[in-house]
Amino acid sequence: MTVLKSPRTAPGGSPAPPARAASRLPSPRRLDTRTGLRAAAIAIVALLAAAGLATTLGTAAQDSALGHAATRAEPLGVVTEEIYRDLSDADAAAAQVLLAGPESGTAVQQRYDSDIQRVSSGLAAVSADATSPSALDATGEIIADLPVYTRLVGTALADSRQNLPVGAAYLREASALLRTRLLSAARQAHDAETADLDGDGAAAAADPLGELALLVACVAALGLVQVFAFRRTNRMVNPGLAVATVLVLALAVWTGLATPAERGALARAAAHRQTADALVATELAAIQAHGDELLGLAARGEDLGGYERDFTSTSASVSRLLAADHGSGIADARAAQQDWLADHRNLVELETEPQADNSANTRALLLLTSPAAAGSGAVFARMDTDLRNAVETEESSYRTALGEAQSDLSGLASAAAVVAAVALAGAAVGINRRLREYR
Amino acid sequence: MGDAVASGSVGMPVRRVRGVRWVLTALAVALCAASLTACGTAPAPVRAADGGAVPLPQGVRTVPPGPAGGVSVSGCDASLAPSGPLPQPGAMPAGSAMERIERRGYLIAGVDQDSYLFGYRNSSSDPHASPLVGFDIDFVREIAQAIFGAPDRVRYRIVTQAGRIPALQDGSVDLVVDMMTVDCERAKQIAFSSDYVDAGQRFLVDESSTVRGIGDLAGRKVCSATGTTSIQKLADPSYHIVPVAAVNWADCLVMLQQRQVDAISTTDLLLLGLQAQDPYTRIVGPQITFERHGIGMPMGEDDLVRFVNAVLERLRTDGTWAAIYTRWIGTRLGPVPPPPPAVYQ
Numbered sequence: 202m203t204v205l206k207s208p209r210t211a212p213g214g215s216p217a218p219p220a221r222a223a224s225r226l227p228s229p230r231r232l233d234t235r236t237g238l239r240a241a242a243i244a245i246v247a248l249l250a251a252a253g254l255a256t257t258l259g260t261a262a263q264d265s266a267l268g269h270a271a272t273r274a275e276p277l278g279v280v281t282e283e284i285y286r287d288l289s290d291a292d293a294a295a296a297q298v299l300l301a302g303p304e305s306g307t308a309v310q311q312r313y314d315s316d317i318q319r320v321s322s323g324l325a326a327v328s329a330d331a332t333s334p335s336a337l338d339a340t341g342e343i344i345a346d347l348p349v350y351t352r353l354v355g356t357a358l359a360d361s362r363q364n365l366p367v368g369a370a371y372l373r374e375a376s377a378l379l380r381t382r383l384l385s386a387a388r389q390a391h392d393a394e395t396a397d398l399d400g401d402g403a404a405a406a407a408d409p410l411g412e413l414a415l416l417v418a419c420v421a422a423l424g425l426v427q428v429f430a431f432r433r434t435n436r437m438v439n440p441g442l443a444v445a446t447v448l449v450l451a452l453a454v455w456t457g458l459a460t461p462a463e464r465g466a467l468a469r470a471a472a473h474r475q476t477a478d479a480l481v482a483t484e485l486a487a488i489q490a491h492g493d494e495l496l497g498l499a500a501r502g503e504d505l506g507g508y509e510r511d512f513t514s515t516s517a518s519v520s521r522l523l524a525a526d527h528g529s530g531i532a533d534a535r536a537a538q539q540d541w542l543a544d545h546r547n548l549v550e551l552e553t554e555p556q557a558d559n560s561a562n563t564r565a566l567l568l569l570t571s572p573a574a575a576g577s578g579a580v581f582a583r584m585d586t587d588l589r590n591a592v593e594t595e596e597s598s599y600r601t602a603l604g605e606a607q608s609d610l611s612g613l614a615s616a617a618a619v620v621a622a623v624a625l626a627g628a629a630v631g632i633n634r635r636l637r638e639y640r
Numbered sequence: 641m642g643d644a645v646a647s648g649s650v651g652m653p654v655r656r657v658r659g660v661r662w663v664l665t666a667l668a669v670a671l672c673a674a675s676l677t678a679c680g681t682a683p684a685p686v687r688a689a690d691g692g693a694v695p696l697p698q699g700v701r702t703v704p705p706g707p708a709g710g711v712s713v714s715g716c717d718a719s720l721a722p723s724g725p726l727p728q729p730g731a732m733p734a735g736s737a738m739e740r741i742e743r744r745g746y747l748i749a750g751v752d753q754d755s756y757l758f759g760y761r762n763s764s765s766d767p768h769a770s771p772l773v774g775f776d777i778d779f780v781r782e783i784a785q786a787i788f789g790a791p792d793r794v795r796y797r798i799v800t801q802a803g804r805i806p807a808l809q810d811g812s813v814d815l816v817v818d819m820m821t822v823d824c825e826r827a828k829q830i831a832f833s834s835d836y837v838d839a840g841q842r843f844l845v846d847e848s849s850t851v852r853g854i855g856d857l858a859g860r861k862v863c864s865a866t867g868t869t870s871i872q873k874l875a876d877p878s879y880h881i882v883p884v885a886a887v888n889w890a891d892c893l894v895m896l897q898q899r900q901v902d903a904i905s906t907t908d909l910l911l912l913g914l915q916a917q918d919p920y921t922r923i924v925g926p927q928i929t930f931e932r933h934g935i936g937m938p939m940g941e942d943d944l945v946r947f948v949n950a951v952l953e954r955l956r957t958d959g960t961w962a963a964i965y966t967r968w969i970g971t972r973l974g975p976v977p978p979p980p981p982a983v984y985q
Binding site for chain 2: 246302345346348349360364365366367369370371373374377378381382501503504505554555556558559560561562563
């Protein structure tokens, strides 16, 4: 770098003569003040523009990721989770309608109908809002298979009302379709939306190191120019440059403080979501195990014990998941599950004991479906309520933390743009005033 | 360095324009990257899904052609003759299998529960009604009547077609009354009562089907239940049929209604049970087998076999057999036949 030496200008005097003298007799080792100021102007304009643009765009990208998470990805994640839950519940409800037979109240029939309606509106929401090809593919599969499923269930119920054994065969086929194709597509859609949400989280947690480096470079450059201008022109304070320096410094401090706070809120949000996801997995497994009980009773041995085997493995995963879960009301859910397993053993005894008359069936059905009877149906309902409350608590905490992350960053993007613009103007005015003295 | 910047400023106007353009382009790209949707990338269309196909019932498989044959009864269709008149109900001979059952308080019968007309769920909402009804169930009740003097002293255990012989072998049932075809292969594993009803294998097809008999079914899919003599018969390579084995008869009807098989084949009695569930089907073709049906009992329980044969003997002669046949089958397969004669060793 060229050694800079202050020009001996008269204090407060006309700047023109020394500058002309300098330009007329350029010293090979001494930078011309005018050239230096011009170079500084270009460098500062470039740096400020870059820093302003980087901070504005970077923060805007984080804002947009947070906004996408809050308004698209998270709601879609909940919608896909509900599609899975409603499908599973329809599986259990259909078996219950068939089992209840001619005595079936309208309540359980309505539960089945509203499950299917909620699945349909969930599918419409995902089709309209989802962007992930995997989620759209999965949704398309459910849309294609759902009418087949409801037709099979309808046939099962119509046949059963006439006491035709083929009704139970249709129900088994419907349930197999739901459990293989429909539920796996629902899981695929949910996984895709979860991945989308993870992507938003990663984008929102981006490190602002580049932006901070540029901002610091701006402050340094502004400082250097002011030192240079002071030495060459002996002016103590250049108001334009000083304002620019203060503003950029403030922006750097703001960015430096807001980002860690936002990342803290994001980490809390991620923790809540992880807890909620684990609880949802538990709840879905519990619903499937409950469906196994109902379908097993409806199949009455014709499934060759398939539903009972599925109950055993699924309730083992419920226990495992429940042991790892935490959240409000989990202790009660664990207690309910123990009661459920005990009640299930009673139910199996009722089902596998050779039947003397219809009373064993009536009693098994009552244990499974009546909320009043102290049986596995009521205990399942208690556990499901606990789990669902815990899920809702965690999901609402997630949304709160996400909102905090959003408010931590709020205003930063536009402030960065304004600061960059004002600082640019200030620096331009400040340097231009010095340059004009050389015309 | 200073020179370079200074000389650069000479061509400033042109470069500035270019620079502005470049900055604008960069800005646009950056903005697009920041919000992908803003750039008008159309959402991917919902894929023409490969879903929507009607599934098969669970556990269905195609059976490869097997050795010719199926039912063979030559030399093993003779049961044990009754040893005198029936004992009084409630007074079974000491040490007999019947006395063991009597002491237990109920008979354990292995039956089917989705074999319409033969063994199926009772739709009655009376909790004390029999859980099952049908042709086979009536025979079970007659045997309970003979042991206890009460037809309700029965506990029913549901067995699948393939689970019948294992249930007898492991002692989880006293007897199986489930349209079991008497067959030499089975007679090596369990004991059969005398013939309680005769039937022959035929075909159930859709009303609109052009199939009139086994000759029209070459290369077509025909359903039967796993572990039955019917499916063995279908696997005979000379028929060129594609046998499809289902877990139970109702699954076969599901497949016929879904047009996944061209016919169902088993004895005309069981086909009648399926036909009664779907009036848009009909039973076609001559019988391709003649099958005797026996009540299955564990190997070696000779006293029980002789006792059951004595009960059957009574049912044949006192008109009960004809009443049961008329009640469940009637004249739908032709006039009510006489009871099949018993053949004893």
